[in-house]
């Protein structure tokens with residue numbers, strides 16, 4: 001049985017939303033393949049790009065790494081662990097303030113945008129030492 005594009009896309013979103021690991025296209029492909037064995041990496045990749053253009057998922061352009069995707073489109077921030085490479089969600093109220101200020105700056109200077117990314121050691125690595 002061949003799944004329609006819409007159904008493939010629905011499964012891709014569903015699987016992505018179950019994760020809080022911000023997978024790369026390759027990582028998500030391995031998971032989605034369990035549900036749709038005939039799907040190709042290219043299809044997963046194309047759908048992820050399309051979904052992020054439509055604003056249904058987030059594409060995270062983090063420094064020097066492969067693109068990662070996030071099923072959570074709420075305003076939130078990320079910490080990139082310098083030890084294990086995980087990207088974890090982080091909630092700090094102060095970040096909202098900074099974000100607001102940067103947004104104003106973007107408007108004022110007509111910039112394309114900006115990226116707020118925290119880097120450091122994640123909770124898991126902290127407890128693992």
Ligand SMILES: [Zn+2]
Nearest residue numbers: 081084122125
């Ligand atoms: Zn870590």
Ligand SMILES: [Zn+2]
Nearest residue numbers: 070072076089
């Ligand atoms: Zn996130």
